[in-house]
């Protein structure tokens with residue numbers, strides 16, 4: 001099996017490798033990463049499952065079109081450095097996307113090996129190659145071109161902003177990232193928990209950018225510390241990537257009781273402020289019974305966090321059925337194994353509290369599935385008379401986020417759509433020349449890889465705009 | 479680790495009352511643009527909590543800001559333990575909306591405890607516009623009264639002490655009532671402990687005098703991202719960090735604010751047990767020398 005020149009038939013015989021993971025009972029009591037990563041042997045075997053399609057479907061499934069067969073071929077040959085160069089050329093943060101991309105609906109969904117059997121584990125292999133570079137950092141060092149003398153400001157240090165920063169510094173521009181919090185990374189550091197994406201990894205990626213010359217200024221809230229017009233005047237171009245950081249609440253009675261959190265607050269306290277550590281100065285309620293409302297990645301992260309903080313019951317309340325949950329399939333499996341209780345087809349009506357204004361329960365109503373709606377999902381209808389109170393002492397609301405108006409409110413010239421998201425053209429140019437935008441602030445809450453794709457595409461457009469060649473000096477546009 | 483991190487040097491420190499300390503810190507951009515009513519979020523160092531503190535004053539020439547800090551728990555105790563020459567890792571701001579100011583007329587500024595420091599930049603801004611400012615400030619006794627001198631440069635100051643040992647005896651609300659009864663008051667600004675702000679708002683309501691209060695809910699990010707700072711204003715949920723922190727006192731649900739401030743009480747008691755034994759010389763467990771509310 002170690003021969004790189006395996007025949008197609010032999011390749012087809014190899015079974016998909018399973019990701020080694022921390023035991024479920026053990027991990028539901030700690031914040032260490034759940035997935036342990038492929039061993040070299042597993043990676044070599046898994047990569048051989050790829051049959052090197054001439055017209056690889058998988059690549060079409062990836063929003064940034066990572067050349068998957070190419071990097072897998074390097075892996076098969078045992079040339080991890082080659083694989084890393086190939087992969088990082090297409091995707092600036094594979095350590096992250098290898099862990100958090102919804103592969104089952106993107107690259108892996110399209111893989112031909114999935115037609116009869118299981119697709120190639122592209123995400124796990126991406127993670128393997130990316131993690132290999134953590135011990136071999138020089139292999140993917142960013143080598144900036146000669147300085148152009150142009151200055152670009154980036155608003156927000158999330159995946160969109162960081163990706164754009166990397167591309168722009170590579171092109172020889174002077175890049176400053178303004179980040180509102182005390183640490184860059186965006187959702188990667190304040191939202192996605194340690195057990196899915198260790199913060200150390202994000203720090204290493206940021207360090208790589210800093211070494212290449214990217215300046216990062218924390219604690220700068222654009223819209224307050226500086227306005228957008230001020231930045232536009234001081235820099236040759238601006239890229240806005242401030243995310244979709246405005247929590248949506250349910251708008252039901254009792255939502256301001258003590259013990260009701262937005263997922264953003266709950267996760268920020270635990271992740272960014274490290275409230276999971278007993279010696280942290282930042283508190284978080286360690287409730288016995290926690291109800292988390294929602295069905296996406298954010299809800300899944302919150303409910304698994306609640307379990308790890310010691311909740312006896314960590315309950316996910318979702319108004320549709322399990323099949324409709326937008327969360328990554330792997331997270332749902334992991335949550336299940338960790339003892340998360342799934343309350344599907346249940347809709348919250350009201351938060352109930354006691355006279356001290358503490359949460360004591362969540363009044364809910366059972367739902368049933370009706371006809372598929374416009375989005376193809378079957379809509380949920382309430383069952384009359386099915387109301388009951390789910391007892392709990394904390395409620396975490398994870399039903400979505402919207403565009404935060406803090407920044408856009410200080411720049412009335414910037415055109416927004418009716419949800420408050422910034423309007424941008426195909427390359428991210430906004431209604432103001434020289435100001436570009438991408439990631440969640442343009443798309444609404446989406447995914448890490450889409451935000452990164454925007455960052456890269458806008459960086460190339462900014463480069464073209466600054467150099468005035470009419471086209472980017474980058475060889476390929478993502 | 480991550481470079482390009484500017485530290486904020488402590489350039490001045492003054493003990494204003496037994497539990498209130500003024501720190502001057504380098505933060506040139508904030509000093510340059512801050513306006514009355516705005517605040518910053520401060521994190522002393524790695525592992526520390528992010529806490530909101532009002533910008534009590536600033537010197538845009540020297541590039542420093544003044545924070546007036548009442549030591550009530552772990553984070554505030556750690557801050558007031560800093561000495562000149564030490565530094566703070568993170569200061570973010572200026573945050574929140576500037577104070578809504580009237581252009582002319584007569585304003586009464588009521589400050590309770592450390593709230594007096596918060597009222598100061600408001601009074602400053604009003605005086606600059608030519609508004610007549612009357613400040614009513616209070617404390618348990620003489621040593622708890624702060625910012626008297628600064629405020630007296632801006633207009634008349636009425637000092638109240640609970641025990642009558644300084645100024646007049648009684649609560650700030652008593653003095654406020656007399657002013658309301660005596661004549662024209664165009665606007666009242668009240669900053670202090672929740673019971674005091676509630677009492678002032680209740681007092682001015684029948685007089686129909688607009689009353690602005692500065693709310694101090696627990697905050698995390700200060701940018702509208704977490705919703706932890708939500709308050710109820712006239713039945714509508716607002717985020718104090720971005721929609722406030724100042725609101726129409728007649729619309730504020732003070733009960734809810736007071737309850738929500740107690741969310742982490744147990745945790746804080748544990749945290750500040752260490753603080754009293756350690757750096758904090760204040761040894762306080764109660765938040766404030768309260769100017770209690772009349773019924």
Ligand SMILES: Cc1cc2nc3c(=O)[nH]c(=O)nc-3n(C[C@H](O)[C@H](O)[C@H](O)COP(=O)(O)OP(=O)(O)OC[C@H]3O[C@@H](n4cnc5c(N)ncnc54)[C@H](O)[C@@H]3O)c2cc1C
Nearest residue numbers: 156158159160180186187191222243439440446447448451
């Ligand atoms: C809990 C959670 C779990 C998720 N899980 C997944 C997953 O498994 N897979 C996946 O693909 N996606 C996931 N997502 C979605 C994904 O994280 C986002 O789509 C992505 O992070 C968007 O990137 P961004 O760069 O546009 O914005 P963000 O990551 O939101 O970063 C924006 C940055 O801008 C900063 N900022 C905001 N306002 C200002 C301002 N005024 N001035 C300066 N800086 C500012 C913010 O502090 C932040 O650092 C998850 C999201 C959450 C919340």
Ligand SMILES: Cc1cc2nc3c(=O)[nH]c(=O)nc-3n(C[C@H](O)[C@H](O)[C@H](O)COP(=O)(O)OP(=O)(O)OC[C@H]3O[C@@H](n4cnc5c(N)ncnc54)[C@H](O)[C@@H]3O)c2cc1C
Nearest residue numbers: 529530531532546547548550551552553554694695723746
């Ligand atoms: C916009 C804003 C401006 C502020 N400006 C100032 C200021 O200029 N000077 C100043 O000294 N304080 C100010 N505060 C209050 C200050 O942020 C808190 O006192 C501080 O966060 C307490 O942290 P701690 O760890 O020291 O105490 P903790 O251990 O967190 O709390 C100790 C005690 O104080 C109470 N408490 C907790 N948070 C608050 C709060 N936000 N307000 C009042 N009591 C609280 C707790 O219930 C507890 O009893 C402001 C708050 C806000 C929201």
Ligand code: SF4
Nearest residue numbers: 062066097101106107
């Ligand atoms: S970036 Fe995401 S979608 Fe693209 S190949 Fe990697 S894991 Fe798949």
Ligand code: SF4
Nearest residue numbers: 050051053058111112
């Ligand atoms: S579709 Fe699957 S088998 Fe084909 S190249 Fe992509 S990963 Fe390999």
Ligand code: FES
Nearest residue numbers: 700702704705719
């Ligand atoms: S402090 Fe987080 S939204 Fe106000």
